[in-house]
Amino acid sequence: AANEVLKKLEAFSCTITRKVGEQEKLFGSVTATDIAAALSKGGFEIERRMIVLEEPIKQLGVTTVPVKLQPEVTAQLKVWVAQES
Numbered sequence: 001a002a003n004e005v006l007k008k009l010e011a012f013s014c015t016i017t018r019k020v021g022e023q024e025k026l027f028g029s030v031t032a033t034d035i036a037a038a039l040s041k042g043g044f045e046i047e048r049r050m051i052v053l054e055e056p057i058k059q060l061g062v063t064t065v066p067v068k069l070q071p072e073v074t075a076q077l078k079v080w081v082a083q084e085s
Contacts, residue, residue: 002069002070002073003073005044005069005075006069006073006075008044009039009044009046009067009069009075009077010075010076010077012039012042012044012077012078013062013077013078013079013080014035014038014039014042014077014078014079014080015038015079015080015081015082016030016034016035016038016079016080016081016082017081017082017083017084017085018030018081018082018083018084019083019084020060020083020084024059024060024083025058025059026057026058026059026060026081029056029057029058030056030057030058030079030081031053031056032048032049032051032053033048035048035051035053035065035077035079036048036051038079039077046067050067050068050069051065051066051067051068051077052065052066052067052068052074053065057079057081059081060081060082060083061080061081062078062079062080062081063078063079063081064076064077064078064079065077065078065079
């Protein structure tokens, strides 16, 4: 079951928008809670603690974030941080 979720997660990418200031610097940052909420909207039931984010994302662009589904199963999720329009 975890391997099926792994395949679906790795095929999925979530986009999170933030307000941006000068030099494309984010107002605030993207946290594991934000990613969990975006995954929930995408139909995944992933708990915040399963998202291995060493520090919040503070720049625009794509970041690969590990999601620990089980001790031996870790998915690589693409998280896009885009400018809020």
